[in-house]
Amino acid sequence: MNRVIRSTQWRRLVLSSLVLALLIVPSVALAQSDSSPGLEPGAHVTYEQRVPINLVFVGYDQGDFNMNDLKDWLPDGYAPIVRYPAFYGVAGRDMGLQFDFKYNITWANNSFENDFFDYLGSIATPGPMTDFQALYNDQASNVLDVTDPVGYIDAPSTEQWLMSNAHRLDVETGMGYTIFFINWYGRPDFQFHIYTKTDYLDPDTGYNFGEARASRKIIAWGGSHGRTWFYDLSAGPEAWTDNWAVDFPDLDGNGEEDYRMPPIWEYTAGGYRDPAALGQDLGLVTRLVAINLLFTPSPLYDPLVSSPAPDGRKVVHVEMFESDAGRREVGTDYLDLDFVQNELSALQPYFEWATAEDLNRPPDIQARRTLGIFSDRLSRHGCWEQFGTTFAQMFCHFDANYGNYVSGYPAGDYVASVFSYHVTERRLGSQWGLLGFADDNWVDGTPSYVFAFGAQEYRDLGYGFSDTTVHEVGHHTGLSHPHDGYDSEMGVDYGPADFTYFAWAGDESDSIMSYLGLTGRFGVFNQDNMNRYQFAGYLNWANQVLAGVVAHPDADTVQAYVDAADAAAMTAQDAFNNWEYGAAAMYAREAYEQIARAAMELGISTERVVPMRVITPTGTPPKEGDPIRFPDN
Ligand SMILES: [Zn+2]
Known part of the structure; x- marks a missing residue:
């Protein structure tokens, strides 16, 4: 049996249309809402969530690119898979999650743009251009030269300013994900700039990658403060996506172009990129970086495999x-x-x-x-x-x-x-x-x-x-890098190479799964995703074990556990619907633990029900570890 839990928005709609009825029915009816039905013995439930994706353009003018070119790349939704089994040609566990995207496109008004670029100017620390900006100047075909001084701008502060001012544009950043596409270039107050994050020291060496390395001066950031990420093609050029290199499209010499987004001023006649490609390029970044790698990515491994038993550590x-x-x-x-x-x-x-x-x-x-x-x-x-x-x-x-x-x-x-x-x-x-x-x-x-x-x-x-x-x-x-992942609609796994070389941009986010070395923590995107994996995983696991419990002749002796589990599951579902994913994961785990205790008391196995797998590997899994990137910088 498959069941789909509907999104918050759907529930809100139903609840508001029922508001009159609720005045005369007992409040317990709320707990029986379809969106929080509790556990369902034996069911595999796909938890569906409507996910607003806000695209906010700051410094771009309508007409700078063809919006339809961007929209052509936007997926309708995303169903995460467990990636590693797929490398062998076998299906991993059904994650039980489906995200349906609703796109909102917003053009920042003049007042917002003036305030934002004023803010950037005010926190920019002038300094010499980076090695990679100098390398850009040394290219034969660059359309302009970066000039000193360059503004060094704190990336998390920029993220925070955008997030906390988004309400001025009627952009809701709490229950949804937001990309701010920034373009400072062309304004009279423009200055060459680069973003930094310099507040993290390696715990063993005290080394400050953000401070010391030119290769860690970046053009994008997000996930430190909330569910937003900004991407600024008027910053840099930078090392991490190699967008300083405009003389040679093929970086690794394998005969394929390593596709990367050049600085915004290279989208011009005679520049590195045809100006008509800008809409497509921003669409590619939205889909293949922000959505697939940051907002709703697929796990590398099944997060339930590393699950302790109830009361285990x-x-x-x-x-x-x-x-x-x-x-x-x-x-x-x-x-x-x-x-x-x-x-x-x-x-x-x-x-x-x-x-x-x-x-x-x-x-x-x-x-x-x-x-x-x-x-x-x-x-x-x-x-x-x-x-x-x-x-x-x-x-x-x-x-x-x-x-x-x-x-x-x-x-x-x-x-x-x-x-x-x-x-x-x-x-x-x-x-x-x-x-x-x-x-x-x-x-x-x-x-x-x-x-x-x-x-x-x-x-x-x-x-x-x-x-x-x-x-x-x-x-x-379970977690993947923010620079490699899976596209749900195309069914393609990819990393930062050749046509998807620009996926390196995903590393410019707050996550220890990045290679940048700018943070020691699992940021907001990691937390959201891990919590959702756990939420759907534990509730479905509890459903499987519960089927055995209710079929047992002594099921009534463990009813207290089942009731507690059901209550926890409903709380988890409510939390999921409200984008409180930490609580959703915690209560889903609690529901599983209660059911597992009931099962153990009845002598029923709590092993996960592993789908039948015919091991006929059709692919060769990539076997590569985590190397040092930019050892020289
Ligand atoms: Zn890794």
């Missing part, structure tokens, strides 16, 4: 292998478990999180050999051979010997195991530059173990173990 257990014997300090000196626990607890506060570390100094011979094989320094037989690549050696070794490293946790805990090597450049061999990866089980895209690497040479570049650990456990619990 989520544990991050780090096995640190000390392979830099020449040093007094060890890898665990650059792993801040309080930071790891705090950030993950902030993402999923409805779990009890715990962390632990175990220092292997020196590593056992098998762990050392595994590193040697993985880094292609040792040519040896190993368990990797059945997978055909030495990249599998980490997974298969630690999978086969798991109990030798991680043990002693109660059965109800979910343990995310992180195998970390503190190494040297020489010992990392062919994998030099790799920070970590969240591997799957090499069968069907189920998350398995996390691997992380650290070295003095990495620390010299700003990287310790803590950020990497949070990032990789973020993957393990």
Whole structure:
């Protein structure tokens, strides 16, 4: 049985038309609203939500581009999938979510624009142009030269100003997502500018990427304060989307253009881009960056896999292998478990999180050999051979010997195991530059173990173990990067390469899943999405287990649990409808826990009902970790 829960707007409409009737019926009728029906034994429910997407143009004039070219790219909706199983050609768990978009297009009025650009001017700190603006000037075909001084503008402050002034344009930023397309160029008060975020220090190294690196001076930002993201093609040019490079369309030499949006002044006759392409380009950014990667993205892994049993904890257990014997300090000196626990607890506060570390100094011979094989320094037989690549050696070794490293946790805990090597450049061999990866089980895209690497040479570049650990456990619990993802209507998975090279722009958002290193937290977009995944997942899981409970001859003995679960489910559904996703996730988890307790009392399994999978892999999953981008800057 499939059921669709309708959106808030629908419910509001019904409720307002019933307002007269409600005056004469008992208030309990409210709790029986169709949009919060509680649990439904055995049903797989798709929770549908109407999602307003506001496109606000600030500094653009109507007529600067053809709005229909933009609209042609806008999807009607989005149904998230679990991405990794799809790489094997198998369907992941049905996420039970469907978003239906309603687009609102707003042109900022003069008063708003004057105030906004005044504000930008007032917070801009003058400085010399960045290396990448200078590189742009050095291009042969650039249409103008950036001139000093350049304004350095705090990105989160800009985000906040736009969000808190949106009401002046009748744009509602709370229950919906908003993109501000900014264009300062052409106004008399224009100055060359770039955005910054400089308030985050790496917890292990104290390194400030936002301050120190020209490659971290950006043109877009959002997700620090709310559900908004701004994108300014009159800023930069910048490094991260390589839009300074206007002489050579093909950046990696593979014969395909690496499609990127140049600075706004390059949309001109003789510029890098045909001015007629502007509408299409803003549509591409709306769909393939903002919607697919930030607002309603698909998870990399099934977030329910890392679910503890009722009363169980989520544990991050780090096995640190000390392979830099020449040093007094060890890898665990650059792993801040309080930071790891705090950030993950902030993402999923409805779990009890715990962390632990175990220092292997020196590593056992098998762990050392595994590193040697993985880094292609040792040519040896190993368990990797059945997978055909030495990249599998980490997974298969630690999978086969798991109990030798991680043990002693109660059965109800979910343990995310992180195998970390503190190494040297020489010992990392062919994998030099790799920070970590969240591997799957090499069968069907189920998350398995996390691997992380650290070295003095990495620390010299700003990287310790803590950020990497949070990032990789973020993957393990489900989250994708903000620079790769899935397009629901086209059924296409993509990353920042070739025609979708501009997807790098998604990294310019508040998320530790970004490669920019500008934040240690899971921002608003991560929180919204994780909470919605958990909400729909736990309610459907509870529905599955509940079917067994109600069919049991002693079902009446656990009725109190079922009633409590039902109440929690209704509260969760109300919260979901009101865009209070944190509460929605928390109460959905509570509903599941109550049903699971009832099931355990009756001796019924609480295992997730896994859809029948015929393992006939049709694709080769990408096996690549998280590298250091821009090691030189
Ligand atoms: Zn990653």
